[in-house]
Amino acid sequence: MNSGNLSHNTDGFLSLPTMESPNTDSSGTKRRSSSRTIKRRKFDDELVETTFNLQPPSSSGKSNARSRTVSVSVPPPDILPPATIPSPLPAPTIVPQSDRINRRSNRPTGSNGSGRKSKKNKNHAHSINATKDLGRWKPTDDLALITGVQQTNDLRMVHRGTKFSCRFTLQEIQQRWYALLYDSAVSRVAVQAMRNLHPELIASVQARTLYSKTEEDLLGTIKSTPQPMLETFQKLLETNAQTFYPARTAKALMAHWQLMKQYHLLPDQTVQQLPRGEHVLNFSDAEDLINDAELVDQKDEMIDTELAMADRKNKREIRVIENELGRWQVLVDSVTGANPPDFDNQTLAILRGRLVRYLMRSREITVGRSTKDHSVDVDLTLEGPSWKVSRRQGTIRLRNNGDFFLSSEGKRPIFVDSRPILAGNKIKLNNNSVIEIAGLRFIFLVNQDLISVIRQEAAKLNLNP
Secondary structure (H helix, E strand, C coil), X not given: CCHHHCEECCCCCEECCCCCCCCECCCCCECCCCCCEEXXXXXXXXXXXXXXXXXXXXXXXXXXXXXXXXXXXXXXXXXXXXXCCCCCCCCCCXXXXXXXXXXXXXXXXXXXXXXXXXXXXXXXXXXXXXXXXXCCCXXXXXXXXXXXXXXXXXHHHHHHHCCCCCCCCHHHHHHHHHHHXXXXXXXXXXXXXXXXXXXXXXXXXXXXXXXXXXXXXXXXXXXXCCCCCHHHHHHHHHHCCCCCCCCCCHHHHHHHHHHHHHCCCCCCCCCCCCCCCCCCCCHXXXXXXXXXXXXXXXXXXXXXXXXXXXXXXXXXXXXXXXXXXXXXXXXXXXCXXXXXXXXXXXXXXXXXXXXXXXXXXXXXXXXXXXXXXXXXXXXXXXXXXXXXXXXXXXXXXXXXXXXXXXXXXXXXXXXXXXXXXXXXXXXXECCCEEEEECCEEEEEEECHHHHHHHHHHHHHHHHCC
């Protein structure tokens, strides 16, 4: 392109002449020109925009005036191979804008993607190994193990004296302790699980922590001969607060001291050596070695007071039961499918329901609903729902001639063989009579043998006035 064809506009930018019609030089070659204003020379690192006439001139000698702007993929100038471009110029390769964008975005990531994947898989496998070691170990077991080792510094003692959620061997305890110390993944999971425990559960685990040698030495300062009070252990705990475990209480110290005393572990206790050799110790010799003064326990006034109160309460209940024995006129028995004999020598009649049966053993009984302030002989609440039953619904009486009469005394009527009996009225009860009270149905059964004997005695009395 000749320099005469270039011109500068008023803004100072380089501009190309506008192509209005196909121009040819003297040699017949087309001249390419553009009307695009270029502010400054700016090239992409991979793409160069240029114009080519894609249609050859026609055979009639007339050239095509249209030209098209295409994108050609060309390597950067600094890395072009030192090769000569052949002539004529080959047809350019058309690359759409979307393909150029996709080509840039789809660059191979190489080792970065595989590195992230392998790192993710490694972390996942590491977390699996961390949780795989949990097994039977609960967070409470880890807390008990850690506090026990801190108190005793001896895994064997922790194995013997600590009660875990299940039975662990000494080797399992050692392996778990080493994993908590040296395996960061296991310790991180265990610490997080222990932090999620409820405070009451943590306090219960810490209350069962083993006693250290220093703590037992302090408890040994209390003499065994006089029984110490709870205030003594409270004072000991307050004086040596830095030595005792924070979860210790006065009651816990007293219980452990009594346990040490029971096994003769206190310093002031003298261990009696039994005789050895040819002499065989018999029961009498062993009894002589026992000091009876040590067997006497000191009296506790609070326990004695509670025992006396319980004794008075039991005697009062027995006295009330004895006073009510004469008032028991009805025996309640559960109805079963075995069908035991209904009558005995003392039962006059039976009021048989669906669940229970009431044995009438006196000449007069009251029927109704028992409350705190009122009691009846036949409590219908044992049979079923009885909120519609009056507290005193009726009375069943046996006359001297052997006839049973039912008198209605409640607000609602009593139905005897489907016949309503209003309050203030009475009706004779026969054997197998059906009595309905507020939806509860009963069958009235009469002991015919016993009633016949009563009638005979009444007849004799009438003949011999």
